Amino acid sequence: MKIDHANNWWPAIADAIEEGYIAIDEQDQIVGYNKSALKTLQVSETRFKDPDFWQSLLMAPFAEIAARKEVVEGREIRLKQPDGRHACLRLNGKPLIKDNITGYIITFTDITSWKDIDESNNTLINALDESQRVFKSVFDYSPTGIGLISPDILWLDVNESLAATLGYSPAELKGADVFRLIHPDDKVEARAQVRMLTEGITNTYRAERRYLHKKGHYIWVFLAASKMLSTDGTFRFFIVQMLDVSEAKKLITEAHKKNIVLHATSVDLQQKIRQLQEFNSIIAHNLRGPATALMDSTELLGDVFDEKVRRTMLEHMKTAAGSILGTLNDLKEMIDLQVNKQNFFTSCELEPMIRQVWKLLSPQIEEKDAHLSLNLSVPVINYVKVYLENILFNLINNAITYTRSDVVPEIKIATWNEDDQVVLMVQDNGIGIDLSMHQEQLFRYKKMFHRGYGSNGVGLFKIRNQIRTFGGNIEVKSESGRGSSFYVYFNNRVYTLQQDE
Numbered sequence: 001m002k003i004d005h006a007n008n009w010w011p012a013i014a015d016a017i018e019e020g021y022i023a024i025d026e027q028d029q030i031v032g033y034n035k036s037a038l039k040t041l042q043v044s045e046t047r048f049k050d051p052d053f054w055q056s057l058l059m060a061p062f063a064e065i066a067a068r069k070e071v072v073e074g075r076e077i078r079l080k081q082p083d084g085r086h087a088c089l090r091l092n093g094k095p096l097i098k099d100n101i102t103g104y105i106i107t108f109t110d111i112t113s114w115k116d117i118d119e120s121n122n123t124l125i126n127a128l129d130e131s132q133r134v135f136k137s138v139f140d141y142s143p144t145g146i147g148l149i150s151p152d153i154l155w156l157d158v159n160e161s162l163a164a165t166l167g168y169s170p171a172e173l174k175g176a177d178v179f180r181l182i183h184p185d186d187k188v189e190a191r192a193q194v195r196m197l198t199e200g201i202t203n204t205y206r207a208e209r210r211y212l213h214k215k216g217h218y219i220w221v222f223l224a225a226s227k228m229l230s231t232d233g234t235f236r237f238f239i240v241q242m243l244d245v246s247e248a249k250k251l252i253t254e255a256h257k258k259n260i261v262l263h264a265t266s267v268d269l270q271q272k273i274r275q276l277q278e279f280n281s282i283i284a285h286n287l288r289g290p291a292t293a294l295m296d297s298t299e300l301l302g303d304v305f306d307e308k309v310r311r312t313m314l315e316h317m318k319t320a321a322g323s324i325l326g327t328l329n330d331l332k333e334m335i336d337l338q339v340n341k342q343n344f345f346t347s348c349e350l351e352p353m354i355r356q357v358w359k360l361l362s363p364q365i366e367e368k369d370a371h372l373s374l375n376l377s378v379p380v381i382n383y384v385k386v387y388l389e390n391i392l393f394n395l396i397n398n399a400i401t402y403t404r405s406d407v408v409p410e411i412k413i414a415t416w417n418e419d420d421q422v423v424l425m426v427q428d429n430g431i432g433i434d435l436s437m438h439q440e441q442l443f444r445y446k447k448m449f450h451r452g453y454g455s456n457g458v459g460l461f462k463i464r465n466q467i468r469t470f471g472g473n474i475e476v477k478s479e480s481g482r483g484s485s486f487y488v489y490f491n492n493r494v495y496t497l498q499q500d501e
Helices: 009-016 035-041 047-048 052-053 061-069 112-141 160-166 184-198 245-303 307-340 350-360 362-368 386-402 436-439 459-469 491-501
Strands: 020-024 030-035 072-080 086-096 103-112 145-149 155-158 205-214 218-229 235-244 346-349 371-376 380-383 410-420 422-428 473-478 484-491
Touching: 020 035, 030 047, 035 103, 047 052, 052 061, 052 145, 061 072, 061 086, 061 103, 086 112, 103 436, 145 160, 155 307, 160 205, 160 218, 160 235, 184 205, 184 218, 184 235, 218 245, 235 436, 346 350, 346 371, 346 386, 350 484, 362 386, 380 386, 386 422, 422 436, 459 473, 459 484
Parallel strands: 371 410
Antiparallel strands: 020 030, 020 103, 072 086, 086 103, 145 155, 145 235, 205 218, 218 235, 346 380, 410 422, 422 484, 473 484
């Protein structure tokens, strides 16, 4: 018996459904199918009607199920289609019985795309599981401190390394305010960086920061922070990696300090060489001449019998001896300065010291109606007080001494910070100095550039030695007839090193 497909409506219904179907009679011959079956199996209708087709490799899974005449529900099979693609089908099978004659019908659906999606999802799930296992392993066993921070800036979780870095257990830190342990001076920067992360200005940041250890001291840590987002792009939490760099910071600080000491020693050595050269020059020019004259006069004195001539020669000898003694006293003062470098620095308030010098020079100031203006951005300088007083006195005295008759003397004194130095400026509108002629001689011993002002050429020489003794320097800008500006550079590092010692 053959299954009846004579009804006109049956083929139309069969072709309309998406499931493929195959109907088989009791002789295992294909007696019915629809277009979905042809499409799914990728065969033509002519090929499908071929009696040998049922015995082909493609149809073997169907033939095996049909031969058993069993009810089959949801069985999945894989077969290789004519185009070489492997397809996955879900089958249902059911015997058709009429008058004790049994046929069989198989319906099937191509679920290849669904299986691909499932496999892809499984792959993603497996990868996610593996990623989570790896992260947990890194989190738990990393020697680097790792922590998770909530949007409320609380510790969600920390690993053992981070907790140990701060001296706590993980349980003690969970739920705690992150900012609570940050050094007060670092909190403003920390909040700004967190805000940049939460507002999307940046996705990560790095910083060196001080954290309060459980034992009460601060440690330096290097940290890197990044943010984690949900699949919908909303912020979930921060990941922070933290490493204790306190020891490294200490070594860097010590190395920096040693470099400063080395630099200061080098500068000091160079200054000593220059001072020795200056001493040699002073001895050659300022001692040898008077000493030679004194020796010559001594040799001649025994041959002179005229009392008037003898008195004149004795006066010359006294003058030469006085010059020698004055030079020796100046040299002794410079040597004493080098020997007594251990004079302690003190905090010197500049304005009272300047006002005191101004008061001492009041006769000249009143005579010339000189004006003083101050702009002390740095009001206090750490220095040896007696030397600072001498520096101020010499510079202010020169500014009042070397004035022009056609203008009211204006003396301006200012201070400011420049790198690691404090700069003191004393500026006047006096007669100035022609530096094109006198630059090299400006701070030399007993060098004078303006006659008739009662100068002995020693003041600038002395204060330069005082300034350089403590690692500073003095410079000048000047034009003839347009005033002078003296700049004293006080080296703060010398004071810092002395404090450390």
